[in-house]
Amino acid sequence: MEETAYHIPAMLTETIAGLDIKPAGVYVDATFGGGGHSRAIMAKLGEKGRLYSFDQDMDAYENELKDEGEGKRLHGEGERLNGEGGGLHTDARWHFVHSNFRYLPQWMDYYGIEQVDGILADLGVSFHHFDSPERGFSFRFSAPLDMRMNTQQKMTAADVVNSYDEESLARVLYLYGELKNGKALARQICKQRAAAPILRTEQLAEFVKDKKDAAKLFQALRIEVNDEMGALRDLLTGAKELLRPGGRIVILTYHSLEDRLVKNFLRAGNLEGEIEKDFYGNAVTPFKVIEKGLTASEEEVARNPRSRSAKLRVGCKEG
Numbered sequence: 634m635e636e637t638a639y640h641i642p643a644m645l646t647e648t649i650a651g652l653d654i655k656p657a658g659v660y661v662d663a664t665f666g667g668g669g670h671s672r673a674i675m676a677k678l679g680e681k682g683r684l685y686s687f688d689q690d691m692d693a694y695e696n697e698l699k700d701e702g703e704g705k706r707l708h709g710e711g712e713r714l715n716g717e718g719g720g721l722h723t724d725a726r727w728h729f730v731h732s733n734f735r736y737l738p739q740w741m742d743y744y745g746i747e748q749v750d751g752i753l754a755d756l757g758v759s760f761h762h763f764d765s766p767e768r769g770f771s772f773r774f775s776a777p778l779d780m781r782m783n784t785q786q787k788m789t790a791a792d793v794v795n796s797y798d799e800e801s802l803a804r805v806l807y808l809y810g811e812l813k814n815g816k817a818l819a820r821q822i823c824k825q826r827a828a829a830p831i832l833r834t835e836q837l838a839e840f841v842k843d844k845k846d847a848a849k850l851f852q853a854l855r856i857e858v859n860d861e862m863g864a865l866r867d868l869l870t871g872a873k874e875l876l877r878p879g880g881r882i883v884i885l886t887y888h889s890l891e892d893r894l895v896k897n898f899l900r901a902g903n904l905e906g907e908i909e910k911d912f913y914g915n916a917v918t919p920f921k922v923i924e925k926g927l928t929a930s931e932e933e934v935a936r937n938p939r940s941r942s943a944k945l946r947v948g949c950k951e952g
């Protein structure tokens with residue numbers, strides 16, 4: 634079988650610029666995936682620099698282990714991104730953390746790190762998830778309804794589809810899939826599952842007419858199964874405490890709900906998006922907003938269509 638790219642990093646140049654990397658700094662890539670962003674960060678770090686790359690999916694690390702420094706593993710268009718040498722796993726400055734990024738502060742504590750210089754999160758799933766039929770993320774293949782990024786987690790998409798009450802299911806479809814007919818869809822799903830459980834991707838895809846709605850339906854379930862909004866809230870809260878003054882937070886979002894959350898957080902410094910005032914009535918804003926929703930260039934979208942929905946936001950922690 635022809636090897637396909639594990640992932641093509643979105644907005645690589647803009648993301649690295651946003652991190653404003655200091656060679657001796659400590660950085661976190663919360664979403665390692667195919668390692669494209671991590672590799673580019675490492676290329677800017679000196680001997681004293683450190684990078685902690687998180688991924689809750691062990692496939693990401695196993696893919697990295699395949700890299701013997703001979704361009705064996707494909708990055709994007711089959712090129713290595715940072716020159717020669719072995720894979721990241723052979724570099725003592727790099728640590729892989731197999732965990733949900735929501736536990737970032739606990740992990741930094743474990744490693745004895747009080748503050749970091751930059752945190753990157755490139756949210757959502759990788760191409761590998763969409764392109765691996767057995768993971769159940771895609772309506773393009775027939776597979777069990779799974780959609781777990783962390784395969785050690787218990788709850789699958791089949792559990793959500795077959796056990797949520799109609800109202801909760803409708804909320805998931807409406808909020809996370811932006812499906813205007815979420816209520817009607819939830820009703821149909823509940824009716825159908827009363828006759829027989831819905832266990833496969835193709836059964837679920839039958840509830841919608843076109844590919845666009847199928848993508849939305851699958852996205853909604855994926856976000857719920859992996860508690861993506863909850864994990865992002867925890868990441869933002871932890872990141873605010875961990876970043877040193879002048880440190881950067883760089884987030885790539887792929888749908889409006891997560892983007893709104895990040896936007897409000899960077900603007901106000903809290904999850905509610907409400908700007909607090911000090912005793913004298915001055916606004917207290919923990920971040921200076923550096924980038925307000927930059928999108929991929931036309932040239933990048935032509936080369937990598939999946940970068941179309943990416944939005945980049947960058948904040949700098951105030952001193």
Ligand SMILES: C[S@@+](CC[C@H](N)C(=O)[O-])C[C@H]1O[C@@H](n2cnc3c(N)ncnc32)[C@H](O)[C@@H]1O
Nearest residue numbers: 640642664666667668669670688689733734755
């Ligand atoms: C869009 S991909 C990142 C791609 C990466 N920037 C690259 O250059 O290849 C997102 C990755 O983050 C991981 N991920 C998503 N949410 C996570 C979470 N809450 N905790 C840890 N990893 C997560 C996914 O498993 C996936 O591998």
